[in-house]
Amino acid sequence: MEDDGTICNTRLSLGLGIGGYVMPLKEEKFEEAIVHNHDQRDLISLKTRIDEEEDEKSDHRNSCRKKLRLTxxxxxxxxxxxxxxxxxxxxxxxxxxxxxxxxxxxxxxxxxxxxxxxxxxxxxxxxxxxxxxxxxxxxxxxxxxxEVEELRALKNGTVQLSRALCSSCEKPLIKGH
Structure with missing residues:
Protein backbone atom coordinates (compact mmCIF):
# COMPACT_ATOMS: atom_id res chain seq x y z
CA MET A 1 0.00 0.00 0.00
CA GLU A 2 1.41 3.38 -1.03
CA ASP A 3 1.28 6.38 1.37
CA ASP A 4 -0.03 9.42 -0.51
CA GLY A 5 -0.29 11.68 2.56
CA THR A 6 -4.09 11.40 2.98
CA ILE A 7 -5.66 10.46 6.30
CA CYS A 8 -8.25 7.75 6.47
CA ASN A 9 -10.48 8.36 9.49
CA THR A 10 -11.76 4.94 10.51
CA ARG A 11 -12.66 6.10 14.03
CA LEU A 12 -10.05 3.73 15.45
CA SER A 13 -8.15 4.96 18.44
CA LEU A 14 -4.39 4.63 18.40
CA GLY A 15 -2.09 4.87 21.35
CA LEU A 16 1.55 4.47 22.22
CA GLY A 17 2.56 1.34 24.03
CA ILE A 18 5.01 1.67 26.88
CA GLY A 19 5.58 -1.40 29.03
CA GLY A 20 2.31 -3.03 28.01
CA TYR A 21 0.21 0.05 28.79
CA VAL A 22 -1.26 1.99 25.90
CA MET A 23 -1.70 5.72 26.51
CA PRO A 24 -4.30 7.34 24.24
CA LEU A 25 -3.14 10.29 22.16
CA LYS A 26 -5.41 13.23 21.44
CA GLU A 27 -6.86 12.73 17.95
CA GLU A 28 -6.05 16.19 16.56
CA LYS A 29 -2.43 16.07 17.74
CA PHE A 30 -2.05 12.50 16.45
CA GLU A 31 -3.41 13.47 13.02
CA GLU A 32 -1.05 16.42 12.97
CA ALA A 33 1.85 14.05 13.62
CA ILE A 34 0.77 11.68 10.84
CA VAL A 35 0.36 14.51 8.32
CA HIS A 36 3.92 15.62 9.01
CA ASN A 37 5.17 12.01 8.71
CA HIS A 38 6.76 11.84 12.19
CA ASP A 39 8.29 8.59 13.30
CA GLN A 40 7.56 6.68 16.56
CA ARG A 41 10.07 8.73 18.64
CA ASP A 42 8.46 11.99 17.53
CA LEU A 43 5.02 10.66 18.49
CA ILE A 44 6.24 9.75 21.98
CA SER A 45 7.86 13.20 22.30
CA LEU A 46 4.63 14.84 21.10
CA LYS A 47 2.57 12.88 23.64
CA THR A 48 4.97 13.89 26.43
CA ARG A 49 4.75 17.58 25.44
CA ILE A 50 0.93 17.42 25.40
CA ASP A 51 0.88 15.86 28.88
CA GLU A 52 3.31 18.46 30.24
CA GLU A 53 1.25 21.34 28.82
CA GLU A 54 -1.92 19.95 30.39
CA ASP A 55 -0.17 19.50 33.75
CA GLU A 56 1.07 23.11 33.64
CA LYS A 57 -2.40 24.42 32.82
CA SER A 58 -3.89 22.36 35.66
CA ASP A 59 -1.27 23.58 38.17
CA HIS A 60 -1.78 27.18 37.04
CA ARG A 61 -5.57 26.95 37.43
CA ASN A 62 -5.28 25.44 40.92
CA SER A 63 -2.68 27.92 42.18
CA CYS A 64 -4.48 31.01 40.81
CA ARG A 65 -7.82 30.23 42.39
CA LYS A 66 -6.83 30.77 46.03
CA LYS A 67 -9.13 33.42 47.50
CA LEU A 68 -7.52 36.13 49.55
CA ARG A 69 -8.93 36.26 53.08
CA LEU A 70 -8.28 39.56 54.82
CA THR A 71 -8.35 40.23 58.52
CA GLU A 147 -57.21 66.81 31.84
CA VAL A 148 -57.06 67.00 28.02
CA GLU A 149 -59.98 64.55 27.78
CA GLU A 150 -61.98 66.66 30.23
CA LEU A 151 -61.23 69.84 28.28
CA ARG A 152 -62.25 68.19 25.00
CA ALA A 153 -65.44 66.94 26.60
CA LEU A 154 -66.14 70.44 27.91
CA LYS A 155 -65.48 71.94 24.48
CA ASN A 156 -67.89 69.48 22.86
CA GLY A 157 -70.51 70.24 25.51
CA THR A 158 -70.77 66.61 26.67
CA VAL A 159 -69.89 67.45 30.27
CA GLN A 160 -71.98 69.82 32.36
CA LEU A 161 -70.06 72.82 33.66
CA SER A 162 -70.99 72.08 37.25
CA ARG A 163 -69.31 68.65 37.03
CA ALA A 164 -66.20 69.58 35.03
CA LEU A 165 -63.22 69.95 37.37
CA CYS A 166 -59.60 70.73 36.64
CA SER A 167 -57.49 67.63 37.38
CA SER A 168 -54.55 69.59 38.78
CA CYS A 169 -56.37 72.00 41.11
CA GLU A 170 -59.82 70.35 41.42
CA LYS A 171 -61.58 73.69 40.72
CA PRO A 172 -64.56 73.80 38.33
CA LEU A 173 -63.61 74.31 34.69
CA ILE A 174 -65.07 77.57 33.43
CA LYS A 175 -63.98 79.96 30.73
CA GLY A 176 -60.92 81.90 31.77
CA HIS A 177 -59.68 79.24 34.25
Whole structure:
Protein backbone atom coordinates (compact mmCIF):
# COMPACT_ATOMS: atom_id res chain seq x y z
CA MET A 1 0.00 0.00 0.00
CA GLU A 2 1.41 3.38 -1.03
CA ASP A 3 1.28 6.38 1.37
CA ASP A 4 -0.03 9.42 -0.51
CA GLY A 5 -0.29 11.68 2.56
CA THR A 6 -4.09 11.40 2.98
CA ILE A 7 -5.66 10.46 6.30
CA CYS A 8 -8.25 7.75 6.47
CA ASN A 9 -10.48 8.36 9.49
CA THR A 10 -11.76 4.94 10.51
CA ARG A 11 -12.66 6.10 14.03
CA LEU A 12 -10.05 3.73 15.45
CA SER A 13 -8.15 4.96 18.44
CA LEU A 14 -4.39 4.63 18.40
CA GLY A 15 -2.09 4.87 21.35
CA LEU A 16 1.55 4.47 22.22
CA GLY A 17 2.56 1.34 24.03
CA ILE A 18 5.01 1.67 26.88
CA GLY A 19 5.58 -1.40 29.03
CA GLY A 20 2.31 -3.03 28.01
CA TYR A 21 0.21 0.05 28.79
CA VAL A 22 -1.26 1.99 25.90
CA MET A 23 -1.70 5.72 26.51
CA PRO A 24 -4.30 7.34 24.24
CA LEU A 25 -3.14 10.29 22.16
CA LYS A 26 -5.41 13.23 21.44
CA GLU A 27 -6.86 12.73 17.95
CA GLU A 28 -6.05 16.19 16.56
CA LYS A 29 -2.43 16.07 17.74
CA PHE A 30 -2.05 12.50 16.45
CA GLU A 31 -3.41 13.47 13.02
CA GLU A 32 -1.05 16.42 12.97
CA ALA A 33 1.85 14.05 13.62
CA ILE A 34 0.77 11.68 10.84
CA VAL A 35 0.36 14.51 8.32
CA HIS A 36 3.92 15.62 9.01
CA ASN A 37 5.17 12.01 8.71
CA HIS A 38 6.76 11.84 12.19
CA ASP A 39 8.29 8.59 13.30
CA GLN A 40 7.56 6.68 16.56
CA ARG A 41 10.07 8.73 18.64
CA ASP A 42 8.46 11.99 17.53
CA LEU A 43 5.02 10.66 18.49
CA ILE A 44 6.24 9.75 21.98
CA SER A 45 7.86 13.20 22.30
CA LEU A 46 4.63 14.84 21.10
CA LYS A 47 2.57 12.88 23.64
CA THR A 48 4.97 13.89 26.43
CA ARG A 49 4.75 17.58 25.44
CA ILE A 50 0.93 17.42 25.40
CA ASP A 51 0.88 15.86 28.88
CA GLU A 52 3.31 18.46 30.24
CA GLU A 53 1.25 21.34 28.82
CA GLU A 54 -1.92 19.95 30.39
CA ASP A 55 -0.17 19.50 33.75
CA GLU A 56 1.07 23.11 33.64
CA LYS A 57 -2.40 24.42 32.82
CA SER A 58 -3.89 22.36 35.66
CA ASP A 59 -1.27 23.58 38.17
CA HIS A 60 -1.78 27.18 37.04
CA ARG A 61 -5.57 26.95 37.43
CA ASN A 62 -5.28 25.44 40.92
CA SER A 63 -2.68 27.92 42.18
CA CYS A 64 -4.48 31.01 40.81
CA ARG A 65 -7.82 30.23 42.39
CA LYS A 66 -6.83 30.77 46.03
CA LYS A 67 -9.13 33.42 47.50
CA LEU A 68 -7.52 36.13 49.55
CA ARG A 69 -8.93 36.26 53.08
CA LEU A 70 -8.28 39.56 54.82
CA THR A 71 -8.35 40.23 58.52
CA UNK A 72 -10.70 42.91 59.84
CA UNK A 73 -7.73 45.19 60.42
CA UNK A 74 -6.50 44.73 56.85
CA UNK A 75 -9.97 45.38 55.45
CA UNK A 76 -10.39 48.51 57.59
CA UNK A 77 -7.01 49.87 56.53
CA UNK A 78 -7.76 49.17 52.85
CA UNK A 79 -11.15 50.90 53.14
CA UNK A 80 -9.56 53.91 54.84
CA UNK A 81 -6.95 54.12 52.09
CA UNK A 82 -9.67 53.84 49.46
CA UNK A 83 -11.56 56.75 51.03
CA UNK A 84 -8.44 58.89 50.68
CA UNK A 85 -7.47 57.70 47.18
CA UNK A 86 -9.55 55.42 44.98
CA UNK A 87 -6.43 54.69 42.94
CA UNK A 88 -2.87 54.18 44.14
CA UNK A 89 0.45 54.99 42.54
CA UNK A 90 3.13 52.26 42.64
CA UNK A 91 4.86 53.74 45.69
CA UNK A 92 1.60 53.93 47.68
CA UNK A 93 0.78 50.38 46.63
CA UNK A 94 4.20 49.11 47.77
CA UNK A 95 3.93 50.92 51.10
CA UNK A 96 0.42 49.66 51.80
CA UNK A 97 1.39 46.11 50.82
CA UNK A 98 4.32 46.25 53.23
CA UNK A 99 2.17 47.61 56.10
CA UNK A 100 -0.52 44.93 55.54
CA UNK A 101 1.92 42.09 54.88
CA UNK A 102 0.38 41.48 51.44
CA UNK A 103 1.73 41.44 47.90
CA UNK A 104 1.42 44.64 45.83
CA UNK A 105 -0.60 42.68 43.25
CA UNK A 106 -3.13 41.74 45.97
CA UNK A 107 -3.48 45.42 46.89
CA UNK A 108 -3.90 46.33 43.22
CA UNK A 109 -6.62 43.70 42.68
CA UNK A 110 -8.43 44.71 45.89
CA UNK A 111 -8.53 48.35 44.70
CA UNK A 112 -9.73 47.30 41.23
CA UNK A 113 -12.52 45.22 42.77
CA UNK A 114 -13.43 48.01 45.18
CA UNK A 115 -13.66 50.54 42.35
CA UNK A 116 -15.86 48.12 40.41
CA UNK A 117 -18.15 47.63 43.43
CA UNK A 118 -18.39 51.41 43.93
CA UNK A 119 -19.26 51.92 40.26
CA UNK A 120 -21.89 49.16 40.39
CA UNK A 121 -23.45 50.66 43.53
CA UNK A 122 -23.55 54.11 41.91
CA UNK A 123 -25.18 52.58 38.82
CA UNK A 124 -27.83 50.95 41.00
CA UNK A 125 -28.52 54.27 42.77
CA UNK A 126 -28.75 56.10 39.44
CA UNK A 127 -31.07 53.43 38.06
CA UNK A 128 -33.38 53.69 41.07
CA UNK A 129 -33.44 57.48 40.75
CA UNK A 130 -34.31 57.22 37.05
CA UNK A 131 -37.01 54.63 37.81
CA UNK A 132 -38.66 56.99 40.32
CA UNK A 133 -38.37 59.92 37.92
CA UNK A 134 -39.92 57.83 35.14
CA UNK A 135 -42.79 56.79 37.41
CA UNK A 136 -43.44 60.46 38.32
CA UNK A 137 -43.46 61.38 34.63
CA UNK A 138 -45.91 58.53 33.89
CA UNK A 139 -48.24 59.80 36.61
CA UNK A 140 -47.97 63.36 35.33
CA UNK A 141 -48.65 62.13 31.79
CA UNK A 142 -51.78 60.25 32.94
CA UNK A 143 -53.00 63.34 34.77
CA UNK A 144 -52.45 65.58 31.75
CA UNK A 145 -54.17 63.11 29.40
CA UNK A 146 -57.15 63.02 31.74
CA GLU A 147 -57.21 66.81 31.84
CA VAL A 148 -57.06 67.00 28.02
CA GLU A 149 -59.98 64.55 27.78
CA GLU A 150 -61.98 66.66 30.23
CA LEU A 151 -61.23 69.84 28.28
CA ARG A 152 -62.25 68.19 25.00
CA ALA A 153 -65.44 66.94 26.60
CA LEU A 154 -66.14 70.44 27.91
CA LYS A 155 -65.48 71.94 24.48
CA ASN A 156 -67.89 69.48 22.86
CA GLY A 157 -70.51 70.24 25.51
CA THR A 158 -70.77 66.61 26.67
CA VAL A 159 -69.89 67.45 30.27
CA GLN A 160 -71.98 69.82 32.36
CA LEU A 161 -70.06 72.82 33.66
CA SER A 162 -70.99 72.08 37.25
CA ARG A 163 -69.31 68.65 37.03
CA ALA A 164 -66.20 69.58 35.03
CA LEU A 165 -63.22 69.95 37.37
CA CYS A 166 -59.60 70.73 36.64
CA SER A 167 -57.49 67.63 37.38
CA SER A 168 -54.55 69.59 38.78
CA CYS A 169 -56.37 72.00 41.11
CA GLU A 170 -59.82 70.35 41.42
CA LYS A 171 -61.58 73.69 40.72
CA PRO A 172 -64.56 73.80 38.33
CA LEU A 173 -63.61 74.31 34.69
CA ILE A 174 -65.07 77.57 33.43
CA LYS A 175 -63.98 79.96 30.73
CA GLY A 176 -60.92 81.90 31.77
CA HIS A 177 -59.68 79.24 34.25
Missing amino acids: QEQSAMLEDSFKLHSSLNPLQKQELAHRLNLKPRQIEVWFQNRRARKKLKQTEVDCELLRKCCENLRNENRRLKK
